[in-house]
Amino acid sequence: MSPIAMPLSPMAEMRAITKRYGGITALDQVDFRIFGREIHALCGDNAAGKSTLIKVLSGAITPEEGEIVFEGKPVRFRGPRDAKDLGIETVYQDLALADNLDVAANLFLGRELTHERTKGIFLDLRRMEDEARNLLARLKIHLPNVRQRVRTMSGGQRQCVAIARSVYFNARLVILDEPTAALGVKETQKVFDLVTEMREQGLTVVMISHNLNHVFDLCDRITVLKTGRLAGSRHISETSKEEVLRMIMTGSSSPDGDGGAGAKPVRLSA
Numbered sequence: 001m002s003p004i005a006m007p008l009s010p011m012a013e014m015r016a017i018t019k020r021y022g023g024i025t026a027l028d029q030v031d032f033r034i035f036g037r038e039i040h041a042l043c044g045d046n047a048a049g050k051s052t053l054i055k056v057l058s059g060a061i062t063p064e065e066g067e068i069v070f071e072g073k074p075v076r077f078r079g080p081r082d083a084k085d086l087g088i089e090t091v092y093q094d095l096a097l098a099d100n101l102d103v104a105a106n107l108f109l110g111r112e113l114t115h116e117r118t119k120g121i122f123l124d125l126r127r128m129e130d131e132a133r134n135l136l137a138r139l140k141i142h143l144p145n146v147r148q149r150v151r152t153m154s155g156g157q158r159q160c161v162a163i164a165r166s167v168y169f170n171a172r173l174v175i176l177d178e179p180t181a182a183l184g185v186k187e188t189q190k191v192f193d194l195v196t197e198m199r200e201q202g203l204t205v206v207m208i209s210h211n212l213n214h215v216f217d218l219c220d221r222i223t224v225l226k227t228g229r230l231a232g233s234r235h236i237s238e239t240s241k242e243e244v245l246r247m248i249m250t251g252s253s254s255p256d257g258d259g260g261a262g263a264k265p266v267r268l269s270a
């Protein structure tokens with residue numbers, strides 16, 4: 001087989017993942033394949049299992065069944081540390097920023113840079129500020145000042161700081177749980193610019209989103225869950241908002257709901 005005809009292998013692959021909470025099956029044999037350097041949207045109605053799936057991928061919870069393969073190797077996460085060691089970083093909706101601290105301090109929260117002096121070990125504020133400026137410049141994030149407290153910043157700026165923090169420590173796959181849910185149009189654009197820049201720089205992004213306009217503007221691939229089951233996964237160029245909506249609502253891509261994979265999308269009147 002020529003190199004061009006070779007099928008692209010996924011960067012990360014979740015196979016037949018099942019996760020139960022008591023009587024609730026949050027995930028039922030879900031397959032999820034993520035390819036390198038793509039922006040992959042994860043969609044579905046409330047309680048579809050989106051957050052649970054990314055928690056499994058980020059090592060925060062362990063599924064009852066299924067396996068994860070990362071760059072061709074089966075991996076087992078005992079906790080988020082194991083996922084982080086592979087470069088899988090997650091930004092949850094609460095962002096986990098320290099409002100009273102400035103941008104630089106937030107970027108290094110829990111992983112502060114220090115220097116040793118004869119009197120002891122001190123925070124290396126100068127170096128953290130320099131590194132923060134370099135990181136923001138590299139990601140083309142425009143903030144007035146790295147010494148500004150994050151409390152005083154806009155929602156989009158705060159989201160960008162939280163994402164930048166995940167990128168700093170050698171992230172390769174960044175998972176974002178509804179990064180633009182609370183943002184206006186301009187602020188959303190800032191986050192989109194950042195996500196696009198991340199892809200340019202070789203990162204892979206998985207993004208939970210409820211906004212199909214956003215998904216179709218930004219993403220390369222979309223996977224839809226419906227009440228814990230995989231409804232479908234498509235390259236954005238081979239689907240339509242109508243088909244995706246149908247998958248979200250019925251769990252099936254076919255108009256008559258038989259789940260036929262080869263069914264042609266039917267245009268709803270626009």
Ligand SMILES: Nc1ncnc2c1ncn2[C@@H]1O[C@H](COP(=O)(O)OP(=O)(O)O)[C@@H](O)[C@H]1O
Pocket residue numbers: 021024025026044045046047048049050051052053
């Ligand atoms: N910690 C938990 N304990 C009990 N049930 C949970 C827990 N987390 C999620 N669930 C249930 O699992 C299902 C999927 O939830 P979730 O992954 O949060 O969905 P989504 O993010 O798509 O809204 C829901 O029915 C939810 O109530």
Ligand SMILES: [Mg+2]
Pocket residue numbers: 050051052
């Ligand atoms: Mg959720």
